[in-house]
Amino acid sequence: MKPMKIPEKTVTRLSIYLRCLEELEADGVASVSSRQMAERFGLNSAQVRKDLAYFGQFGVRGLGYYIAELKHNLERILGLKQDWEVALVGVGNLGSALIAYKGFQARGFKIGVAFDTDPARVGQVVGGVQVVETVKLVSTLRKKKVKIAVLAVPAPAAQSVADLLVEAGVTAILNFAPAQITVPEGVKVQNVDLSVLLKTLSYHTVRTNRPSPLRLEPRTIRES
Amino acid sequence: MKPMKIPEKTVTRLSIYLRCLEELEADGVASVSSRQMAERFGLNSAQVRKDLAYFGQFGVRGLGYYIAELKHNLERILGLKQDWEVALVGVGNLGSALIAYKGFQARGFKIGVAFDTDPARVGQVVGGVQVVETVKLVSTLRKKKVKIAVLAVPAPAAQSVADLLVEAGVTAILNFAPAQITVPEGVKVQNVDLSVLLKTLSYHTVRTNRPSPLRLEPRTIRES
DNA sequence: TAGATTGTTAATCGATTAACAATC
DNA sequence: TAGATTGTTAATCGATTAACAATC
Numbered sequence: 001m002k003p004m005k006i007p008e009k010t011v012t013r014l015s016i017y018l019r020c021l022e023e024l025e026a027d028g029v030a031s032v033s034s035r036q037m038a039e040r041f042g043l044n045s046a047q048v049r050k051d052l053a054y055f056g057q058f059g060v061r062g063l064g065y066y067i068a069e070l071k072h073n074l075e076r077i078l079g080l081k082q083d084w085e086v087a088l089v090g091v092g093n094l095g096s097a098l099i100a101y102k103g104f105q106a107r108g109f110k111i112g113v114a115f116d117t118d119p120a121r122v123g124q125v126v127g128g129v130q131v132v133e134t135v136k137l138v139s140t141l142r143k144k145k146v147k148i149a150v151l152a153v154p155a156p157a158a159q160s161v162a163d164l165l166v167e168a169g170v171t172a173i174l175n176f177a178p179a180q181i182t183v184p185e186g187v188k189v190q191n192v193d194l195s196v197l198l199k200t201l202s203y204h205t206v207r208t209n210r211p212s213p214l215r216l217e218p219r220t221i222r223e224s
Numbered sequence: 225m226k227p228m229k230i231p232e233k234t235v236t237r238l239s240i241y242l243r244c245l246e247e248l249e250a251d252g253v254a255s256v257s258s259r260q261m262a263e264r265f266g267l268n269s270a271q272v273r274k275d276l277a278y279f280g281q282f283g284v285r286g287l288g289y290y291i292a293e294l295k296h297n298l299e300r301i302l303g304l305k306q307d308w309e310v311a312l313v314g315v316g317n318l319g320s321a322l323i324a325y326k327g328f329q330a331r332g333f334k335i336g337v338a339f340d341t342d343p344a345r346v347g348q349v350v351g352g353v354q355v356v357e358t359v360k361l362v363s364t365l366r367k368k369k370v371k372i373a374v375l376a377v378p379a380p381a382a383q384s385v386a387d388l389l390v391e392a393g394v395t396a397i398l399n400f401a402p403a404q405i406t407v408p409e410g411v412k413v414q415n416v417d418l419s420v421l422l423k424t425l426s427y428h429t430v431r432t433n434r435p436s437p438l439r440l441e442p443r444t445i446r447e448s
Numbered sequence: 449t450a451g452a453t454t455g456t457t458a459a460t461c462g463a464t465t466a467a468c469a470a471t472c
Numbered sequence: 473t474a475g476a477t478t479g480t481t482a483a484t485c486g487a488t489t490a491a492c493a494a495t496c
Contacts, residue, residue: 007462011427061470061478077427078426079427094325101418102317174425187432201372203301204235208410270489271487273453273456274488277456286495
């Protein structure tokens, strides 16, 4: 066994490959080559092969990859052979939406419990999920051994809630709060800042639709 | 004039820097150094300076960056000096949530119109937003000159809706559908696949909580 | 001025891609 | 076998970081 460090982007792509395999399997296809998969996503076939090769030799030379087998392996690697109970913190607009969002639950991830500090929400059942007061977060998640949490609280509360999650033994956090949160080594944070994503699109839009009047002008122009 | 290509990640970080500046400004601070900003996010100070230097010389040697001025410039660069009307396609669970989500609207982005094919939803007003039938998408968005759209439809519909958006003159798409969508050159797609994000966390969790009992250790930094 | 910090170039690091022997 | 495609190494590309002269 080689303790090689796997690039983050490789792991993300594994999920993409898996989705591809599911589609192909639904089409009744038995095998697929790295080139075929790459073309589907505008990637390089060597990259597909390399990504997979980090985890083992799943292919058959001259043929490609057996879909059922590769799918099985990717599910195993990604930890999708088990169900995950996910905790939600923050049952506001976004949090409620995430409970309702079926795609979120689709693949073995189930929001089993939600936390909020608002007394108006505590005790309610939102989309089948019990809303518990945040002071009970640590004891509740420890008891349930929850490892994955979704953070959908306002930015100022994000760090303190993250601290609670870590204390409760959570090792992976999907953070929707527009805030930088700091966690100990070994805890993984995935930030999803919708506002940042929109700003990136805004940037792109001003550049793309440039024929408009407003032009970018750095304070000084320099040439080497 | 050199039309230098700006890394995608640089643009993303600009948004982060801007958030930092907003916080500092609220604290009444007048200037900040690249080192101070870098520390806040666990980045390298040279990276901060380099990111900014792509767009001009905004700093003062020996001092750092004047917050008000840099903030102004980042807003200009990111296209935040104007309001953007955003179109939403797909008023299901996620779509409705995005309408309700205030953080989404916060910074000059306003969902002005929504589209859906479901007759039960068409004609309704959700969160103050009119739901229009998707067949009217192209004409409506052309008339309104909408450039940014949020795609929150089921995966199988994603590509055909994306085609309509492009036809309507949209140049930036925030895609929540778990599907690979293909667009012409010049149109920017930001994919936000919540399921992929969760799988990445699942991967991390099986690896972290694997052989040994979990060990949590000193505090370190971040992730983007 | 003396100290600090930028803007920028050069070095390093990491990830993508090309190439090809191995082999189904 | 002949053709195809993997797994992997080497080459390339791009992004991060270190270093430092310029200069406030």
